[in-house]
Amino acid sequence: MNAVPQQGADATPGTRLASLRQWVDEVAALTRPDRVVWCDGSDAEAAALQEAMMADGTLLPLNQDTHPGCVLHRSSPDDVARVEHLTFVCPSNREDAGPNNHWMAPADAHAKIDALFDGCMQGRTMYVVPYCMGPIDSPLARCGVEITDSAYVVANMRLMTRMGVTALARIEREGTFVRGLHSTGELDPERRFIMHFPEELTIKSYGSGYGGNALLGKKCHALRIASYQARQEGWLAEHMLIVGIENPQGEVHYVAAAFPSACGKTNLAMLIPPESYREKGWKVWTVGDDICWMHPGEDGRLWAINPEAGFFGVAPGTSGKSNPNALACIQENTIFTNVAVTDDGQPWWEGLDKRVPAEDWQGRPYDAANGPAAHPNSRFTVSARQCPTFSPHAEDPQGVPISAIVFGGRRSTLVPLVFEARDWAHGVLVGAAMASETTAAATGAVGVMRRDPMAMKPFCGYSFADYFAHWLSFDRPGAKLPKIFHVNWFRKDADGRFMWPGFGDNLRVLEWIIGRVDGRAAADALPIGHVPSAGALDVDGAEVAPEAMAELLSVDAEGWAAEADVVEAYLHGLGVPADSPLRRSLEPLRA
Numbered sequence: 357m358n359a360v361p362q363q364g365a366d367a368t369p370g371t372r373l374a375s376l377r378q379w380v381d382e383v384a385a386l387t388r389p390d391r392v393v394w395c396d397g398s399d400a401e402a403a404a405l406q407e408a409m410m411a412d413g414t415l416l417p418l419n420q421d422t423h424p425g426c427v428l429h430r431s432s433p434d435d436v437a438r439v440e441h442l443t444f445v446c447p448s449n450r451e452d453a454g455p456n457n458h459w460m461a462p463a464d465a466h467a468k469i470d471a472l473f474d475g476c477m478q479g480r481t482m483y484v485v486p487y488c489m490g491p492i493d494s495p496l497a498r499c500g501v502e503i504t505d506s507a508y509v510v511a512n513m514r515l516m517t518r519m520g521v522t523a524l525a526r527i528e529r530e531g532t533f534v535r536g537l538h539s540t541g542e543l544d545p546e547r548r549f550i551m552h553f554p555e556e557l558t559i560k561s562y563g564s565g566y567g568g569n570a571l572l573g574k575k576c577h578a579l580r581i582a583s584y585q586a587r588q589e590g591w592l593a594e595h596m597l598i599v600g601i602e603n604p605q606g607e608v609h610y611v612a613a614a615f616p617s618a619c620g621k622t623n624l625a626m627l628i629p630p631e632s633y634r635e636k637g638w639k640v641w642t643v644g645d646d647i648c649w650m651h652p653g654e655d656g657r658l659w660a661i662n663p664e665a666g667f668f669g670v671a672p673g674t675s676g677k678s679n680p681n682a683l684a685c686i687q688e689n690t691i692f693t694n695v696a697v698t699d700d701g702q703p704w705w706e707g708l709d710k711r712v713p714a715e716d717w718q719g720r721p722y723d724a725a726n727g728p729a730a731h732p733n734s735r736f737t738v739s740a741r742q743c744p745t746f747s748p749h750a751e752d753p754q755g756v757p758i759s760a761i762v763f764g765g766r767r768s769t770l771v772p773l774v775f776e777a778r779d780w781a782h783g784v785l786v787g788a789a790m791a792s793e794t795t796a797a798a799t800g801a802v803g804v805m806r807r808d809p810m811a812m813k814p815f816c817g818y819s820f821a822d823y824f825a826h827w828l829s830f831d832r833p834g835a836k837l838p839k840i841f842h843v844n845w846f847r848k849d850a851d852g853r854f855m856w857p858g859f860g861d862n863l864r865v866l867e868w869i870i871g872r873v874d875g876r877a878a879a880d881a882l883p884i885g886h887v888p889s890a891g892a893l894d895v896d897g898a899e900v901a902p903e904a905m906a907e908l909l910s911v912d913a914e915g916w917a918a919e920a921d922v923v924e925a926y927l928h929g930l931g932v933p934a935d936s937p938l939r940r941s942l943e944p945l946r947a
């Protein structure tokens with residue numbers, strides 16, 4: 357390893373912060389690793405770790421001529437996605453977790469999971485990983501320390517966060533940090549839990565090596581714990597991409613958008629404008645593709661940072677046509693997880709190109725009878741700095757000002773391509789009423805409609821009723837809040853085909869959205885909100901027939917009245933009071 361290498365479990369002077377040292381000692385006493393390694397985040401450390409993982413088969417080589425620095429990891433076949441039924445949020449009071457979370461009393465939860473941690477690192481190395489979520493010099497950033505026995509997790513954390521000595525220095529300065537304890541355990545689905553203790557700023561995760569379960573800086577810290585902190589401190593931690601849209605006049609508007617897992621955040625964050633837009637001078641700048649922390653600034657606007665430093669993106673469907681930027685990012689220094697491999701050792705997945713892979717994601721000779729070659733939730737991990745459209749402002753300590761918030765989901769019927777909320781409270785309702793057909797990002801059936809408020813159903817660290825009230829509280833004197841919109845790229849025709857071309861063409865919708873922000877774009881006021889007037893959306897050159905376009909923007913009043921009843925019942929079930937502005941915002945749909 358690096359300069360201060362492996363130390364005995366009984367001698368861990370890795371920090372001068374007593375509270376951190378003491379916690380590391382306690383964890384070591386519980387888990388009994390052979391060695392404790394304090395990660396410094398250096399290139400030398402990463403190289404040594406990678407070499408060790410190559411030697412023990414945790415990582416497999418890929419074609420270094422076509423993909424320099426890229427590696428492949430094959431997970432255990434039943435450890436390929438987040439496990440929401442095993443994920444718990446454990447504040448002292450059950451009501452604080454809300455009906456949207458699985459809850460366990462904190463003492464019971466600790467007892468249950470500590471029993472699994474007891475001695476679990478014998479024969480293993482325990483890595484101590486200090487990390488910072490957000491630009492290292494940003495007042496909006498927050499730090500954590502993940503203790504893990506997985507070198508694969510360390511390698512991923514290094515790409516996804518600011519990890520190592522600089523983060524440790526900030527933690528020592530601030531004295532506070534989120535504690536995350538992780539062990540892959542036996543990778544036994546029967547012995548697997550992801551537990552959150554928001555009041556203690558603590559996460560414990562056992563039995564999974566998969567991204568959202570094991571890279572604790574991501575969903576566990578940056579969403580579940582951070583959303584809880586954000587409510588206390590007056591900001592928002594959201595499952596949103598952040599993208600800068602530069603118009604031909606050179607003005608950049610930043611848009612934050614929440615779509616559920618595997619519903620297009622990475623794609624929108626890295627959008628490449630259609631040819632005609634590029635010629636006119638439109639540009640798109642990527643700030644973040646999954647998580648957004650927004651704080652009200654002194655000027656009343658919401659300022660956002662991307663707490664992550666990398667992308668943990670869905671591989672299938674990523675191609676030179678759908679997302680050339682993502683494809684460009686992942687040509688080098690990328691960790692691929694559960695993708696297939698071609699006969700010359702290149703990573704491959706469904707939707708990439710017409711080649712036929714040699715081996716599937718489990719390393720078996722490819723046979724179509726075994727299902728997709730790449731796992732549908734196979735992923736790439738890569739530093740954001742490799743993105744050709746990475747925004748020059750992505751690491752600004754104060755963040756970027758948000759002009760519009762966009763909600764969306766996979767809705768094959770009813771929901772039009774785009775509409776604008778009437779006001780902030782209505783916009784919060786639009787987010788609260790979000791629903792989507794499920795994807796492979798979580799275990800369970802795919803294609804089932806489920807309510808997923810603000811794409812936070814699996815990630816909100818407290819009760820949804822309190823969360824919506826927190827959102828509503830931003831509408832106060834002096835606030836210059838973004839306008840709120842809803843989009844649906846996934847409407848299908850009678851033959852089950854997507855009606856909207858999507859991907860790069862989504863810029864046409866963003867242009868209208870920004871036009872609304874600037875007071876330039878035309879809209880018709882309908883009970884669901886403001887819908888683009890005929891001709892207000894520029895579809896010149898898009899592959900969409902005029903009849904399809906009319907259908908995409910049509911509003912089925914009866915269908916929406918029925919939707920209003922479903923949403924009303926859903927909000928009631930979450931404990932949203934009958935006199936809440938949210939429930940009042942539903943009324944126009946019934947008129």
Ligand SMILES: Nc1nc2c(ncn2[C@@H]2O[C@H](COP(=O)(O)OP(=O)(O)OP(=O)(O)O)[C@@H](O)[C@H]2O)c(=O)[nH]1
Binds near residue numbers: 669
């Ligand atoms: N039809 C259609 N499919 C899209 C569009 N944008 C993305 N997709 C597909 O949706 C899937 C997931 O897209 P991503 O951008 O990776 O989703 P994500 O929201 O970043 O997912 P997470 O990382 O799980 O949070 C891929 O198969 C994409 O090809 C679109 O505009 N239209």
Ligand SMILES: O=C([O-])CC(=O)C(=O)O
Binds near residue numbers: 438575
């Ligand atoms: O959390 C994960 O593992 C991947 C992800 O971005 C999501 O599912 O939204």
Ligand SMILES: [Mn+2]
Binds near residue numbers: 616646
């Ligand atoms: Mn996500």
